[in-house]
Amino acid sequence: MENKTEVTEFILLGLTNDPHLQVPLFTIFLLIYIITLAGNLGMILLILLDSRLHTPMYIFLGNLSLVDFCYSSAVTPTVMAELLLGEKIISYNACAAQMYFFVAFATVENYLLPAMAYDRYIAVCKPLHYATTMTQSMCTCLVISCYVCGFLNASIHTANTFILSLCMPNVVHHFFCDIPAVMALSCSDRHANEVAVIYVSSFSIFVALLVIIPSYTLIFITVLKIRASAGHRKAISTCASHFTAISIFYGTIIYMYLQPRSSDSLDSDKISSVFYTMVIPMLNPVVYSLRNKEVKSAFTKIVLKGK
Known part of the structure; x- marks a missing residue:
């Protein structure tokens, strides 16, 4: 009878119970979170303050930074409280x-990345049509659509998880309320719900990759045709960082959510989850923006103004 008691709270198992690791891990995650906050909020502020960055590419980057800050903040403070x-x-x-906001903002990023890939495709492959294609209204519609899809997807996943009868023991084998870990507590048949997670997640990733893969294929074909070394370098520098971050993001997400569920996979999920909940939001401002000459110029301009 005790196992059938509905839960009103959960116990997060966390990353480790080893007291010798807790303080070092807290220090590492605190440093990562500070860099994430500084990088992403700094990028948003920079884009807002410099009118030269009010272009589609930087509007997407600004929203990506906002999304990275939000979904990292949905998880990282909880992890640090667990450790300290x-x-x-x-x-x-x-x-x-926590599950709702994490899934919502992670899904928004899933749809922002193909929007950015499409923007880069137009910029590299059809530069003469860029101004007429990527208009302010077009850019706004794409960004709003990303947020609508993200919060709709989060509503589906959260409802699909918490509609289950979650019973004792109420120990979540994770450091935050991730979908597979919470579903594992179900005392009813969860097969249909797990299949729904795979199908909905697969659809979101498939739609995103359906835009990203052709866009970057055409970009690379166009880049190979550029004979001038300066043009070649500019095109590569514009797209290489985008492609790197996209590969990291989707590689981790596909491994996490589209693999068959097993009790052994929960431990490996923790390591992957640290990567995409904390490390990727920290890396994105670096790989996307801080190598960009326009961003560096805007940063220098604002710093000199402050002096």
């Missing part, structure tokens, strides 16, 4: 909210 204070109990509603 031993706060492993999370209420039912807080768990559902």
Whole structure:
């Protein structure tokens, strides 16, 4: 009878119970989170303050930075509290909210990346049509569509998870309320719900890759045709960082959510989850923007103004 008791709170198992690792891990994650905040919020501020960056490419980058900040903030503070204070109990509603906002913003990023790939395709392959194709209204519609799809997808996944009867023991084998880890607590048949997660996630990733792969294929074909070394370098520098971040993001997501579920996979999920919940949001401002000459110029201009 005890195992059938509905849960009102969850115990997050966390990353480790080894007291010798908790403080070092907290220090590492705190440093990562500070860099994430500084990089992403700094990028948003930079784009807002410099009118030269009010272009489609940087509007997408600004929204990407906002999304990275939001979905990292949905998870990282919880992990740091677990490690430093031993706060492993999370209420039912807080768990559902964490899952909802994490999935929402991660999905928004999933759709922002193909929008950015399309923007780069037009810029490299059809530069004469760029101004008429990537208009402000077009850019705004793409960004709004990304957010609508993200929050709709999060509603589906969160409802699909918490509609299950979640029973004791209420220990979540993870450091945050991720979908597979919470579903594992179900005392009812969850096969249909797990299949729904795979199908919905597969659809989102498929739609994104359906835009990204052809866009970058055409970009690389166009780049190979560029004879001038300066043009060649400019095109590569514009797209290489985008392609790198896209490969990291989708490689991790596909490994996490589209693999068959097993009890052994939960431990490996933790390592992958650290990467895409904390490391990727920290890396994105670097690989996307900080190598960009226009961003460096805008940063220098604002710093000199402050002096």
